[in-house]
Amino acid sequence: MNLVRVGARACLVEVEDAVTAASLATWARESGPAADEIVPAATTVLFDGVDPAEVAAALPHWSRDAPPARGPVVRVPVTYDGPDLEAVAAHWGCSADEVVALHTSLELVALFSGFAPGFSYLSGLPAERSVPRLESPRARVAPGSVALADTWCGIYPSASPGGWLVVGTTDVVLWDADLPQPALLAPGTRVRFEVAG
Structure with missing residues (x-):
């Protein structure tokens, strides 16, 4: 997992695959840092509208075993x-x-x-x-x-x-x-x- 700053108030977290990205995004929306937007992709999750340092501090609390969202x-x-x-x-x-x-x-x-x-x-x-x-x-x-x-x-x-x-x-x-x-x-x-x- 790698964190890449994208300006002062955004960052990308690089992960190994889309399932992991979806899991991270689900966790972040429920109990992660308070970002304006959290956008999963194939191997990244964008955190927009939040200090990247807050994201970095929160990531150790995410369990990779957390499942992605299960919608309708x-x-x-x-x-x-x-x-x-x-x-x-x-x-x-x-x-x-x-x-x-x-x-x-x-x-x-x-x-x-x-x-x-x-x-x-x-x-x-x-x-x-x-x-x-x-x-x-x-x-x-x-x-x-x-x-x-x-x-x-x-x-x-x-x-x-x-x-x-x-x-x-x-x-x-x-x-x-x-x-x-x-x-x-x-x-x-x-x-x-x-x-x-």
Whole structure:
């Protein structure tokens, strides 16, 4: 763990992985230093609006065994018609139906957000189901695309370039700036995918 000052009133705490970052962020929000914002990412947690010395003094009180936040379960209906569904099946050595069965059997957890407003990095895909990114990213991925990369799953909230493998689509709205909590899949949210009826 390493602390990097970012000006007088902010710092980044570098950790080994996203689960650890989520755990640290959860602890910090509940009983850590009083920061204006605490933002987890893949291997860092940003503490903004607090003296870095306060963060450094508080960190020894955090237990690495503390679990990340466990938020509500959000069910996401998916039409499994993605252009990369067969490629994922080939990579896993199974049928497209088996990809769907595995994907809908998992409970994934939003560990952090980034890339675009409403895009959450969902953890929980088994390590043996890791998939590579596209060699050449697409210039445009449609909003609502459900995609995999490495051991992550994500849903594109808006049209954007992207290199993840798209396995399906959903009509769920992921970002609404008019809501008190604009992101549907805030960190800690548990996600269950299901076949759209």
